[in-house]
Amino acid sequence: MRDGLEVLEERGFVKQCTDLEALRNRLHTEEVTFYCGFDPTHSSLHAGHLIPLFAMAHLARAGHRAIALVGGGTARIGDPSGKTEMRQMLSVEEIKSNAQSIREQISRFIDFKKGKAILEDNAKWLANLNYIDFLRDIGRHFSVNRMLSYETYKARLETGLTFIEFNYQLLQAYDFLVLFKKYGCRLQIGGDDQWGNIVAGMDLIRRVEGEEAYGLTFPLVTRADGKKMGKTEEGALFLNSNFTTAYEFYQYWRNVPDQDVERFLLLYTFLPVEEIGKLGKLKDKEINFAKEKLAFEITKIVHGEEKANNAREAAKAAFDRSQAEGNRSAIPYVTVSGTALSEGISAIELFTKTPLCSSNSEARRLINQGGAYINEKKITDINERIDSSWLEDDELLLRAGKKRYFRVIVEV
């Protein structure tokens, strides 16, 4: 039987482990309860959370019990690990509502309904902690000298670290301990920036309970072109379509650098390793097929099959010349009134109505530089006016540059 760890190893999920062989042995012989934390600092998870989500799913598929821990308590503090500045404080209400929407997103990867996987919120035990008790029971096990030596705090030591943030590690370690006591949770997984926090929890369990626990971290995923993983011009690549539409999401993965395709297929899809191996061997133009596969698969998992199909269709309609008539319905749009259009609207105004251009100057610049198209007709005149005669199927397809599309639909 595959123990889950093998799957993670062959797909490139493993960066560091506290005791690889001991963990392997345990995963092989028994059902292990493991956890991964998610801080509700935004109402949607983003691309960076995909690695932990997939890792949890792989382990759960191998028969282990997953706990997704929403950090409703720790989010009130903010983890300083790897951050250069203190995180903005969120209100308790915000955190609660964020936690709610994040739960739904996690359940796309882990099925909580069957009663096996568990969803927890550390606000339950952190919110009403007694400070004195906490210091006596937990605080005594932590050495400040040792904490200061951690790499994660180094950067912050340069610029300033507040006491509240310095406590984050204790709380996360305490989470691990609580989950161990409550569920027998023996493994914590997380990004490599969590290493210090994870090890701290493992140590705490050993000191307090005299039991073995393990930690496993994932590599920090980077892109071959040096761009930040999961970052778009607008910001983070969110999993919620209110922030990043399925089409935009699809396009992000469709445009990943060549060198990253195989690695990303392993990390961000459930496709069999053998199949990915074949896809990864494709060269030149052929690699585009693998990119489409990657984009489709991950969009399907995050947004569902229907939206993934629409996104793919829309992309084909926009980019594939041989398929002039595709289904563009997934391309984001804005509406404009029919009367306004019959009177004529300047091309500049049309572009600024969409996120394609944020100001008239920008639209003007776009036209001047020859990057503005409406229904694939290049706009060369700054003063070009668009009226109803331009309509095709009651809509206009605006394009900025080579690959940014947006639709304008007439409202009757």
Add this chain to the structure above:
RNA sequence: GGGGAGAUUCCCGAGUGGCCAAAGGGGGCAGACUGUAAAUCUGUUGGCGUUCGCCUUCGUAGGUUCGAAUCCUACUCUCCCCA
């Protein structure tokens, strides 16, 4: 608590009375080349109208001056050293 340094346009970072919408780099956007890659080269990069222009911006609030990012005063914040 005492002493010192600093806050510049998306980021880093020049600029110390007019020639500053503000050098340079990064990033972004666009063009060429392509495969909706990468690399490279070119252009562009506060807003509004567009020859000329006008408005907003150099931590915040006042002041000096014909004129300030640049000088003065107060305030806020950050960093460093000492206690």
